Amino acid sequence: MPVFSLDPEQTAWCAGLRALAADTLRPLAERGEPGRVNRPLLAALGERGLLRDLFGAGALDLCLLRESLALGCTEAETALALQGLGTTPVLRSGTDAQRARWLPEVTAGRAVAAFALTEPDAGSDAAALALAAVPERGAGWRLTGEKCWISNAPEADFYTVFARTTPGARARGITAFLVPADRPGLTGAPVEMLSPHPIGTLAFDGVPVTAADVIGAPDRGFPVALETLNLFRPSVGAFAVGMAQAALDATLDHTARRTAFGGPLAELQSVAHQTAEMATRVEAARLLVLSAAAAHDAGAADVPARSAMAKLFATETAQYVVDAAVQLHGARALRRGHLLEHLYREVRAPRIYEGASGVQRSIIAKQLYAARTAHTACASQVTATPQPYGKDR
Structure with missing residues (x-):
């Protein structure tokens, strides 16, 4: 069964997205300021x-959307993904009033x-977070503490904030709040990073929040975070696949045209084998991402492990492919403004955010051993009647 074959409508949609990203969105991205929110692009x-x-998509369509945009304009892909990450908790768990206020503006x-x-x-x-939501008699809570490495901070118009409402309860004592940027006591500062998208810190000095700002239910914020991350983790892999494909395409074009030692680079066995390895890893990563997305949309029980595998393999693959592409291009690839110089700066962060590679390996291992334990327990309850081997002699 060709599970991962795209139908003609999906193929045409992806082709249109790639053209839109390259022809329309990339010029807007290039006019933006690195490290700042690009509102014309949004x-x-x-x-x-x-x-x-984005908000009407399942995990599979989300992956196709992110890969296609990343292939033509990584800034557009990241701007769209960050909108999804910050708004999905409101979309899925927010109140009618929260959705009515913010979803039309974001969309x-x-x-x-x-x-x-x-x-x-x-x-x-993440369950160790300490931003304190201190109760106020009859008036909600006051948020006190700080957040760091927050994408779109401090320029966002609202934040999905996870705070501790029950001390000492780890994941069971976290509440999600929708906090508009103009709340008194909320300040922030940008942080200059290797990647070009905006990242900053947030400081909460007694920021007031009420029951109307709760996303979901008090002390039930951690599942809100996990639901969002499980949806977006495979699509982080799709972003990585898009970058890897862009690097591979650039490498095939360069090595076919560039001559050395009497012929095109592509005729050197070492180069040909390198591009073959790059292409194989990109396709393997793409299939793993699509498999995880399909599992998410089908409501499979092993979504956490599949999502972790997809993010882990795809982001590590993208790092490998972009690095190999730089090596085959030589010094020109590191010149400011070159596609690969841009990708080289972009590709490193996805191996860290939304769960670093080591965290993904821990998730995968935990799921593997849990499945083994369950299988062993099930097998031990089955009393099998010994069967003779072969005929009686």
Whole structure:
């Protein structure tokens, strides 16, 4: 059964997205300032219905969307993905009032969203977060603490913020809040990073929030975060596959045209074998991403492990492919403004955010051993009648 074959409609959609990214969105991205929110680019995503498509998409369509945009314009892909990451908790678990206030603005490309989970001492161990939501009698809570490495901070218009409402309860004591950027006591600062998209810190000095700002239910914010991350992890892999494919395409073009030692580079066995290895890894990563996305859309029980595998393999593959592409291009690939110089800066971050590669390996291993334990327990309950081997003699 050709599970991962795209139908003609999907193929045409992806081709249109790639053309849109290269011809329309990339010029807008190039006019933006690195490290700042590009609001004209967001407006273009809204005007062309891509943000609407984002929120109506299952995991498979989300992966196709992110890979296609990444192939033509990584800035457009990242801008769209960050809108999804910050808004999906509101879409799936928010109140009617929260959705009515913010979803039309985000979909139109007028409002900037952010997902505020990470803290200085709570990165990979997200359940250890310490941003305190201190109860106020009859008036909700006051948020006190800080967040760091928050994409779109401090320029977002609202933040999905995860705070501790029950001390000492780890994952069971976290609440998700929708916090508009203009709340008193909320400040932030940009952080200059290797990757070109905006990242910053947030400081909460007694920021007021009420029951109307809760996303989901008090002390049930961690599942809200996990649901969002399980949806977006395979699509982070799709972003990586798009970058890897762009690097591979550039390498095939370069090695076919560039001459050395009396002929095209592509005729050298070492180069041909390198490009074959790159292409094989890209295709393997793509299939693993699509498999994880299909499992998510089907409601499979092993989605966490599949999502972790997809993100792990695809992001590590992209790092390998982009690095190999730089090597085959030589010094020209590191010149400022070259596609591969851009990809080389972009490709490193996905191996860290939304769960670093080591965290993904831990998730995979935990799922493997849990499945083994369950299988062993099931087998031990079955009493099998010994069967003779062969005929009686």
